[in-house]
Amino acid sequence: xxxxxxxxxxxxxxxxxxxxxxxxxxxxxxxxxxxxxxxxxxxxxxxxxxxxxxxxxxxxxxxxxxxxxxxxxxxxxxxxxxxxxxxxxxxxxxxxxxxxxxxxxxxxxxxxxxxxxxxxxxxxxxxxxxxxxxxxxxxxxxxxxxxxxxxxxxxxxxxxxxxxxxxxxxxxxxxxxxxxxxxxxxxxxxxxxxxxxxxxxxxxxxxxxxxxxxxxxxxxxxxxxxxxxxxxxxxxxxxxxxxxxxxxxxxxxxxxxxxxxxxxxxxxxxxxxxxxxxxxxxxxxxxxxxxxxxxxxxxxxxxxxxxxxxxxxxxxxxxxxxxxxxxxxxxxxxxxxxxxxxxxxxxxxxxxxxxxxxxxxxxxxxxxxxxxxxxxxxxxxxxxxxxxxxxxxxxxxxxxxxxxxxxxxxxxxxxxxxxxxxxxxxxxxxxxxxxxxxxxxxxxxxxxxxxxxxxxxxxxxxxxxxxxxxxxxxxxxxxxxxxxxxxxxxxxxxxxxxxxxxxxxxxxxxxxxxxxxxxxxxxxxxxxxxxxxxxxxxxxxxxxxxxxx
Numbered sequence: 447x448x449x450x451x452x453x454x455x456x457x458x459x460x461x462x463x464x465x466x467x468x469x470x471x472x473x474x475x476x477x478x479x480x481x482x483x484x485x486x487x488x489x490x491x492x493x494x495x496x497x498x499x500x501x502x503x504x505x506x507x508x509x510x511x512x513x514x515x516x517x518x519x520x521x522x523x524x525x526x527x528x529x530x531x532x533x534x535x536x537x538x539x540x541x542x543x544x545x546x547x548x549x550x551x552x553x554x555x556x557x558x559x560x561x562x563x564x565x566x567x568x569x570x571x572x573x574x575x576x577x578x579x580x581x582x583x584x585x586x587x588x589x590x591x592x593x594x595x596x597x598x599x600x601x602x603x604x605x606x607x608x609x610x611x612x613x614x615x616x617x618x619x620x621x622x623x624x625x626x627x628x629x630x631x632x633x634x635x636x637x638x639x640x641x642x643x644x645x646x647x648x649x650x651x652x653x654x655x656x657x658x659x660x661x662x663x664x665x666x667x668x669x670x671x672x673x674x675x676x677x678x679x680x681x682x683x684x685x686x687x688x689x690x691x692x693x694x695x696x697x698x699x700x701x702x703x704x705x706x707x708x709x710x711x712x713x714x715x716x717x718x719x720x721x722x723x724x725x726x727x728x729x730x731x732x733x734x735x736x737x738x739x740x741x742x743x744x745x746x747x748x749x750x751x752x753x754x755x756x757x758x759x760x761x762x763x764x765x766x767x768x769x770x771x772x773x774x775x776x777x778x779x780x781x782x783x784x785x786x787x788x789x790x791x792x793x794x795x796x797x798x799x800x801x802x803x804x805x806x807x808x809x810x811x812x813x814x815x816x817x818x819x820x821x822x823x824x825x826x827x828x829x830x831x832x833x834x835x836x837x838x839x840x841x842x843x844x845x846x847x848x849x850x851x852x853x854x855x856x857x858x859x860x861x862x863x864x865x866x867x868x869x870x871x872x873x874x875x876x877x878x879x880x881x882x883x884x885x886x887x888x889x890x891x892x893x894x895x896x897x898x899x900x901x902x903x904x905x906x907x908x909x910x911x912x913x914x915x916x917x918x919x920x921x922x923x924x925x926x927x928x929x930x931x932x933x934x935x936x937x938x939x940x941x942x943x944x945x946x947x948x949x950x951x952x953x954x955x956x957x958x959x960x961x962x963x964x965x966x967x968x969x970x971x972x973x974x975x976x977x978x979x980x981x982x983x984x985x986x987x988x989x990x991x992x993x994x995x
Contacts, residue, residue: 458484512636513540516547544636627668628678629709635666638682645685649968650908652684654852655730655783657776664724672776674724676717679710680731687738689966707735720762723773726755727780730787738969742795749791753784786856789863793922794973855912858891862919869926878933884923885938892916907958911968914954918974920947921981928985945985951978 459476460467467473472483513533520526529547532538624635642662646653657672664673683706710728717725733748760781865884868874895912924940924947932939955975958967 458486508637509540509544512634512640513544513547515640516544516636520547626678628665628673628675629682629706631682631706638665638678641682641685641689644689645681648907648966649684649688649911650852651968651970652681652731652734654856655780655787656724656727657772657779660772660776661724670722670724671773672724674713674722674728676710676713676728677724677731679706679713680728680735683707683710684731684735684738684969687735688969703735707732721755721759723756723759723777723780726752726759729755730780730784733787733791734969737791737794737973740972742791742973746788746791746795749784749788753788756781756784782856786859790856790859790970793859793863793866793919794970794977854891854895855915858888858916858919861887861891862922866922866926878935881923881927881933882936882938888916888920888923907962907966908968910954910958910961911971914951914958914971914974917947917950917954918977920944921951921977925981941985944981948978948981948985951975952982 456467456469457473457476459465459481460473465475467475471485476483517526517529520529529543532543533540626633626635626638629638639662646658656677660672661677663669664671665678683703685703686706687700687703710732714721714725714728729748729752733745733752736742736745736748756777760777861884865876865880868880869876895916921944924943927933927940928944930940951974955971955978958971
């Protein structure tokens with residue numbers, strides 16, 4: 447027996463005599479001497495024991511976090527008090543209480559065409575897991591966090607002010623906890639839900655491509671109408687990449703996000719049937735993942751596939767009304783979201799000096815494979831009108847913040863894309879009045895944004911990103927005219943506006959980093975910052991230097 451092993455397992459008598467011990471109970475020497483054989487187990491713990499204890503404590507912390515999140519999101523005060531009383535008594539195991547709260551989500555009413563408004567109908571019946579990130583009052587990183595009673599009293603079950611929730615550890619669950627059935631990761635349903643909540647808290651753009659309520663209902667009800675394994679894996683891939691938390695027993699978050707992305711990609715490639723709505727939505731999420739991972743061309747390819755497939759789906763399904771009004775709304779949101787995503791990526795990856803647009807400012811659905819009736823009814827004006835209607839309809843709903851800010855962001859994308867498409871088309875003449883009119887719409891848009899942001903807490907990461915995106919759109923709008931001192935017949939100075947917009951992006955980026963850190967950023971922020979840096983360098987050469995546009 448090696449000497450190192452001998453010291454570790456030797457009994458007390460053999461230690462005193464410095465004799466060789468075989469580690470048995472009793473050992474051979476003590477047995478031959480008919481002496482008592484005892485071991486001092488308290489003196490030393492193996493690394494395996496310490497790792498097991500650390501793993502156990504992490505599991506306990508994860509369960510406590512899920513339990514706190516579930517209780518905080520309860521709308522029924524009596525039910526909340528009852529759950530707290532059970533916890534204080536200590537007679538009921540914590541995992542049993544958590545399981546009971548999770549079962550409440552299973553009884554949610556499925557969405558149907560008979561419901562006039564899904565949001566208002568769910569306002570009183572939403573299960574705790576639907577409202578996880580929206581109801582807790584956990585502070586943002588970088589801000590002072592004094593765990594006072596006022597913070598706990600601010601817990602609210604509404605969706606008007608989503609808060610930031612730390613990403614839960616991706617640990618293997620106990621046997622008695624519900625396991626996620628959409629992935630092969632072995633995660634609990636609560637853990638997957640927590641990742642969805644964290645993603646929507648840091649970057650809401652992914653949930654602008656799908657109806658969040660319908661998706662969550664389908665996820666918990668095992669319905670394939672609005673949910674699929676590819677979509678769940680794609681969202682988890684983006685969540686673990688954007689939020690960038692270290693995972694337990696799964697390696698670094700980048701490796702884990704890559705595994706989720708590969709799984710989603712494999713599922714889509716192996717699917718031989720016609721793509722469903724959630725599978726198509728997965729393409730949009732995967733496009734954002736590639737943007738966040740720094741793969742612009744691949745992101746654009748996925749965004750193009752996303753736009754083409756959702757268009758084909760909407761054109762091929764003639765009886766959408768048979769699936770219910772909510773399915774029509776969900777597919778419409780995805781359809782216009784795909785168009786805006788494609789154009790948004792076009793702005794971000796084209797470069798300020800070489801934005802690539804079509805040969806003319808044609809209707810957005812005017813493509814070779816599109817049936818004529820679609821081209822006639824769904825043009826750019828319909829696209830803009832859709833987001834204007836969405837913004838006005840959600841202004842009084844509890845999804846005001848979740849839907850109006852992204853809707854206005856897509857609206858801004860349409861304005862700048864339409865003008866730039868005309869600017870870079872040789873056969874179209876763009877007058878200074880056209881640019882000035884767009885600029886005035888931009889200023890009015892920005893005033894409205896401040897109203898929305900103040901009503902929905904302007905310190906949210908996504909709102910800061912929208913401010914940065916506004917400055918980026920200003921930069922794109924005036925960049926073709928950067929060598930002009932003034933627009934003809936106006937006092938507008940494109941060069942000065944571009945320089946101010948680029949500097950504002952840099953300042954907002956510094957503010958974001960100071961408030962929220964550098965680890966968690968929306969997928970498109972690095973591209974905006976890169977564009978601003980390019981503009982600052984180009985314009986900083988001096989007023990007499992002309993910039994290639």
